[in-house]
Amino acid sequence: MEERLEKALNFANYRQTLNNQFQKLKIKSEGLLIYAKNGGSFTITRDLISFLDYLERSGMVEATILDDNNIPVAIENVPNFLKEVTRRYFSVTKDYHEEYQAIRKSRNVKSIIDFKDE
Amino acid sequence: MTRGVLMYAHNNSEIDYFKIACANALMVRKNLGVPVTLITDEGTISWGKKALGEQFVNYCFEKIIEVNRDYMFQNPRNFSDTSFSSKSLLFYNCNHWEAFELSPYDETLFIDCDYLIMSSALNNCWGSNNDVMIDSRIYSPASDKAPYTKYIDAFGIKQYWATVIYFKKTDFAEFLFSTVRHVQENYRYYKDLYLMPNGMFRNDNAFSIAIHTLNGYMNTEDSIVGELPIPGLLMSWDVDDIHSVQGINDIILYGEKLDSKGNYILSRLKNTDIHIMNKWAINRVADRLIELYQE
Numbered sequence: 001m002e003e004r005l006e007k008a009l010n011f012a013n014y015r016q017t018l019n020n021q022f023q024k025l026k027i028k029s030e031g032l033l034i035y036a037k038n039g040g041s042f043t044i045t046r047d048l049i050s051f052l053d054y055l056e057r058s059g060m061v062e063a064t065i066l067d068d069n070n071i072p073v074a075i076e077n078v079p080n081f082l083k084e085v086t087r088r089y090f091s092v093t094k095d096y097h098e099e100y101q102a103i104r105k106s107r108n109v110k111s112i113i114d115f116k117d118e
Numbered sequence: 119m120t121r122g123v124l125m126y127a128h129n130n131s132e133i134d135y136f137k138i139a140c141a142n143a144l145m146v147r148k149n150l151g152v153p154v155t156l157i158t159d160e161g162t163i164s165w166g167k168k169a170l171g172e173q174f175v176n177y178c179f180e181k182i183i184e185v186n187r188d189y190m191f192q193n194p195r196n197f198s199d200t201s202f203s204s205k206s207l208l209f210y211n212c213n214h215w216e217a218f219e220l221s222p223y224d225e226t227l228f229i230d231c232d233y234l235i236m237s238s239a240l241n242n243c244w245g246s247n248n249d250v251m252i253d254s255r256i257y258s259p260a261s262d263k264a265p266y267t268k269y270i271d272a273f274g275i276k277q278y279w280a281t282v283i284y285f286k287k288t289d290f291a292e293f294l295f296s297t298v299r300h301v302q303e304n305y306r307y308y309k310d311l312y313l314m315p316n317g318m319f320r321n322d323n324a325f326s327i328a329i330h331t332l333n334g335y336m337n338t339e340d341s342i343v344g345e346l347p348i349p350g351l352l353m354s355w356d357v358d359d360i361h362s363v364q365g366i367n368d369i370i371l372y373g374e375k376l377d378s379k380g381n382y383i384l385s386r387l388k389n390t391d392i393h394i395m396n397k398w399a400i401n402r403v404a405d406r407l408i409e410l411y412q413e
Contacts (some may be wrong), residue, residue, distance in 0.1 A: 011269050020260065027257065031239050032351040039247035041347035069344035071247050113370060113386045113400055
């Protein structure tokens with residue numbers, strides 16, 4: 001095989017592994033952003049945080065909101081719930097950022113996988 | 119309110135589901151912190167105790183329920199160990215509808231023994247407002263485009279995956295499992311009705327049909343069952359393989375590239391649950407898993 005083509009294919013393989021590992025990391029983080037509360041499950045998004053912030057600013061302490069399965073869930077203390085989900089959001093995104101950077105800086109398949117020979 | 123995990127293990131002539139269940143029970147205990155009940159048969163349990171020791175087996179499971187195996191039920195299935203090896207073996211899966219009655223728990227996570235629990239994500243299920251939760255979303259370790267269908271047939275019945283099912287002991291959950299039993303007992307009829315491509319009985323299809331029926335024969339966004347509180351099920355196919363188990367909740371996989379037989383992409387998974395369809399692959403690393411997770 002021509003050397004340039006071989007290099008190109010190696011690069012394609014590297015990019016494929018890189019993208020795949022990014023995608024696994026994204027899904028892991030999405031999983032960690034699912035938060036269970038009062039029998040409901042809520043995916044923590046910027047929308048949810050903004051909505052809860054709006055409720056808090058409007059002076060609402062108790063509220064009923066729809067969860068991921070569109071089931072109404074009563075939240076007895078909106079400010080506390082907002083604090084809980086915000087804390088979780090930043091904890092997950094911080095870890096996501098660190099792991100993302102580690103993968104991004106990897107220059108070959110072995111380092112993307114962080115594989116150490118036994 | 120009692121909570122626990124329920125698994126089935128029925129060995130065939132080559133695959134030691136029992137050993138896989140033991141390894142996974144230890145993983146459940148480590149990551150979810152709940153007990154595990156195993157449903158099995160006499161042949162499987164006697165082999166398991168002989169191979170692994172009775173003390174170890176009792177350590178893995180809170181309860182072992184022995185059921186009679188229906189030897190008239192023949193469900194041949196092709197099992198692959200990567201794309202290079204495939205065998206037709208018996209697949210005993212006809213008794214999953216019994217899970218509702220047999221589960222000793224008020225809240226049950228009913229999982230396939232090869233769905234390896236490497237995170238605490240499923241702990242979000244406990245105390246759910248849903249009577250039953252089951253997932254319709256899957257993805258693959260080798261690609262963001264999982265080679266799957268969203269529907270079980272040309273008519274568009276929504277596909278659910280019976281790999282993980284959360285249920286409570288409620289009337290509705292009982293309806294669902296009774297309907298699954300009905301579908302299983304009349305599988306040939308439903309196979310023809312929904313134009314399912316092969317004759318092998320699959321619980322995924324039985325649950326999908328049962329849910330569709332109980333939804334009033336409709337594909338609706340407001341299904342009577344909820345999706346699990348996870349982003350979807352990660353499915354490693356039987357053409358994939360396990361490269362190594364690096365540590366607790368840390369595994370490296372070979373995922374076969376889409377449309378590129380025998381070519382793999384490496385993928386490292388940490389703290390992520392995964393369904394391993396290549397049973398030989400899990401059997402190869404089962405001792406390592408047991409060694410890591412045994413406390």
